[in-house]
Amino acid sequence: MLRPLRPLAAALLLTAAALADPVPVDWPMVARIREEGLQHSRVMDFEGYITDVLGARLTLSRDMQRALAWAQGELRELGLANVTAEPFMDFGVAWDNEYVSVHMLEPDYSPLVAYPLAHTPGTDGRQVAQAVIVELTTREDLETWRGKLRGMAVLSTPPAAIDLAPLTNGVPRYTDEQLNALEHTVIAPVRPAAPRVPNPDLLTSEEKAAFFKAEGVTAVLQSESGWLGAVRGFSRPGTRTDHWSAAGDSAAPVMIAVTPEHYNRMYRILKRGIPVKVELEVRNRIGQQVEKAMNITAEIPGSDLRNEVVMIGAHFDSWHASPNASDNASGVAVALEAMRILKAVGAKPRRTIRIALWSGEEQGLWGSRAYVRQHFGIPGDTTAPKKPEYDRLFAYFNQDYGPGQYRGIYLQGNEAARPLLSAWMEPFRDMGMTVVSNQSVGSTDHVAFDEAGLPGFQFLQDRVPGTGGHTNLDFYDSIQPEDLMKNAVIMASYAWHAAQSDVRMPRKARP
Ligand SMILES: [Zn+2]
Structure with a gap:
């Protein structure tokens, strides 16, 4: 007896049959999108306003509140419908750095380039402190230092090695060989790392921070940047917003990241046995209650x-510590411009095209994951009940690998998506967009969709190092306008073709 095909299997067969035909490309629409996006682009206007006028956008900061208001106004001005600010989760307390001033006073005066780590407390006014190197590793180290650190400024990390290369190479482009490798190299699927067995003798970052706090240090200085002039690393454990108590106390001490040159200089002086005196003042505005992010x-x-x-x-x-022009004002500018282009060419899509500007990504994809949970079901649990919208999402396209030009798109392990993604790339080969890579990539918001079994894709971009990566150096000046213009055109065209497609985007088999 023949069993009737289950609906899913039937749908897969239909998809496969339909894909046997060539996927159509809407060349007249591509021409209009290209003309609008390359000759009347506003992408650098968006990029410039976000980075120069709005500035940094830490989730729940006042800067971010201002930026969210601006974005909603801009989306309305573009003529988009259903402009929505969607609150998600009790994210934490608001945090804004309002002032930072750090100097070496002795043995030689020098202002230091330094920033407080996010979500850490400020100093009690202006403080002058002796610097001391304290590298905590094991529990025995705690006994060595207990009772000796009150009022000190602690240099808590080893001297930072500086890599000079990234800032001197100009704008790097993938070579044909590299692109070829990205297209064809078979990559084993990424497996979740086995949980690390903690060594009870080694101190965690939280334990170190708690020790310094309890010992009453004036500040903990650190340098984790490998880049010349760059302060980097704003996500240390122990400094998250949810570590604030209702009384407004932080579990963390004052923590300040210093550029490697300035940090290393003090470190070397101390190693000579010569005292170093620093002056520091940090004022941070800390929210009084836990709030939702948007x-x-x-x-x-x-x-x-x-x-x-x-x-x-x-x-x-x-x-x-900077407007983060590449990470990710550039992706936001491109997505805004893609929507502007579609409106400007009078696109009347079959499917609804929706732009999403996420929050809480830098602390762990909180915004996109909350959205996927809210609208589609539970990320990471493909056996959980799906919401009706789950089957109505065609695909999600994301940009977050810096400001580099699109050179292709990652399949994210969804080989069946290749015919569609490849056909829609065809009109942009002359721009250098040539690769449908079989690789799966992570670390940004398409993962929230992918882990829920939804088609979420990240564009493959020329990687521009040196300014991005959460530094104080990520400004408008390092953005290549032509790259963002091309990206917006390509993103608009992908959105259009996805919205018009006769066949559904194939989905990966559920595990
Ligand atoms: Zn990013």
């Missing part, structure tokens, strides 16, 4: 398939 969405409503949705987006939040 994602922003807006739409071009669809027509006959309006209940189905194609999403594009990027994370709007950033770390706090």
